[in-house]
Amino acid sequence: MxxxxxxxxxxxxxxxxxxxxxxxxxxxxxxxxxxxxxxxxxxxxxxxxxxxxxxxxxxxxxxxxxxxxxxxxxxxxxxxxxxxxxxxxxxxxxxxxxxxxxxxxxxxxxxxxxxxxxxxxxxxxxxxxxxxxxxxxxxxxxxxxxxxxxxxxxESAPPESEQLARVVIVGGGFGGLSAAKRFERLALRGAAIDVTLISDSNFLLFTPMLAEVASGALEPSHISAPVRAAVVHTRFRHAAVEDIDTDGRTVSLIAGSAPAERIPYDHLVLAVGSVPHFLDLPGVQAHGYTLKDLNDAILLRNHVIGLLERADHMEPDPRERERLLTFVVAGGGFAGAEAVAELFDLTHGVLHYFPG
Structure with a gap:
C-alpha cells in the first residue's frame, strides 16, 4: 500500500x-x-x-x-x-x-x-x-x-504495507505549526505518517504584537518562541526552500553553505505566509518601512529615535523639524492602527528626554 x-x-x-x-x-x-x-x-x-x-x-x-x-x-x-x-x-x-x-x-x-x-x-x-x-x-x-x-x-525500512506517508510542511508560522500539531495528534493516534517542517526561521513570531516591539513596549523575545519546542514530535529543518518539483514530489532545500538537498514528499503543505503589498501607491515601497518581522520592528524603532535626535540637535529650521517629526502610516487595518498607537506612545513617552 x-x-x-x-x-x-x-x-x-x-x-x-x-x-x-x-x-x-x-x-x-x-x-x-x-x-x-x-x-x-x-x-x-x-x-x-x-x-x-x-x-x-x-x-x-x-x-x-x-x-x-x-x-x-x-x-x-x-x-x-x-x-x-x-x-x-x-x-x-x-x-x-x-x-x-x-x-x-x-x-x-x-x-x-x-x-x-x-x-x-x-x-x-x-x-x-x-x-x-x-x-x-x-x-x-x-x-x-x-x-x-x-x-x-x-524505525528503518518499514514493511511495504506499513509505508509511512511523508508529509512536508513549508513554513513555520501560525499555519505551518498548526498543521504540524494536527499531524502530530494523528501520528500519536496511530496514523502512519512522517512529518517534516521546513522553515527559514527557527522561531515562531507572534506578528500581531510587532508594533509593541517597534515602540519598545516589548522585547523581541517576548513575542517569539522556538519552533522545535512547539512541535516536539515533528522533524524540523531550518532551511530555505529553493525549488519544488511537483512532478518528482521533492522539495529542494538550502541551509547555509551546505549543498542543496532534496526532501521527498507524498503530501505537501504550503504555509509560507504573506509579503507586504504596496498597492502600487507612489513612493510607499521606495520610502516606507514594512512591519513584517523583528528586523522591521527594530529598524523602525531606531529610525524614529534617529529622527527625534536629528530634530533635537541637528535641525534649526522649525519647518524642517516639523517635517521630520511627522509620521504617516499607509494602511488603516489592524496592523496600521496598532502601529499608529504604538508610535504615538513611543514618541510621547520619550519627548521629555529631548528638551530641544
Missing amino acids: SGAANFGSQSRRELPARMGLAGWGAAAGLVTGLPVGALMGYQGMLADRGIGAIPGWGPFILYATAAGAAIGLVVAYRPRGLAVAASCGVLIGLLGWLLFWLTLDRVLRGQTPTWSILAAAEAYPELVADLLHGGLTGAVVHGLFSLRARRSRS
Whole structure:
C-alpha cells in the first residue's frame, strides 16, 4: 500500500488507536497510583474506605487506573510539552476528586453524596492525593508517548504495507505549526505518517504584537518562541526552500553553505505566509518601512529615535523639524492602527528626554 493510501485509511484505525492510548494511560495511572495509594494508606486515609471484603486501597487503585486512561486520551489528543501534560493530569485529578471522593465513594459506602463546603474540607487530603496522582500520571504519559513517537520515527525500512506517508510542511508560522500539531495528534493516534517542517526561521513570531516591539513596549523575545519546542514530535529543518518539483514530489532545500538537498514528499503543505503589498501607491515601497518581522520592528524603532535626535540637535529650521517629526502610516487595518498607537506612545513617552 502506498503512503498516500495508508494516510487515507487513518480513520479506520482511529478507534483501536484510541483504545491503545487509553491502555497506555491506564498503565501509567496504575503505576503512579501504587506509590500514591501506599502514601495514603500509610497516613490512614484509606482505613475506612473498604467495600465489603475489598480493602480500602482497592477502590483507589481502580480509580487511579480509570483516571490514567482518561489522561492518556486527553494528552494524546492535544500533545504538548511536559508541563502541559502534567497540568492536564492535575485537572483530571480535580475532576476525579469531585466524581470519586465526593460522589461515588459515598454512594459505595451507603452514604448520601453531598457537595457542601464542609464535605469538601473533609476530603481535602484526598484532593491533594488526586492532584499529585494526576500530575505524575500526566508526566509519565507524556514520557511514554514521546518515546513511542521517537521509536516510530527511528524505525528503518518499514514493511511495504506499513509505508509511512511523508508529509512536508513549508513554513513555520501560525499555519505551518498548526498543521504540524494536527499531524502530530494523528501520528500519536496511530496514523502512519512522517512529518517534516521546513522553515527559514527557527522561531515562531507572534506578528500581531510587532508594533509593541517597534515602540519598545516589548522585547523581541517576548513575542517569539522556538519552533522545535512547539512541535516536539515533528522533524524540523531550518532551511530555505529553493525549488519544488511537483512532478518528482521533492522539495529542494538550502541551509547555509551546505549543498542543496532534496526532501521527498507524498503530501505537501504550503504555509509560507504573506509579503507586504504596496498597492502600487507612489513612493510607499521606495520610502516606507514594512512591519513584517523583528528586523522591521527594530529598524523602525531606531529610525524614529534617529529622527527625534536629528530634530533635537541637528535641525534649526522649525519647518524642517516639523517635517521630520511627522509620521504617516499607509494602511488603516489592524496592523496600521496598532502601529499608529504604538508610535504615538513611543514618541510621547520619550519627548521629555529631548528638551530641544
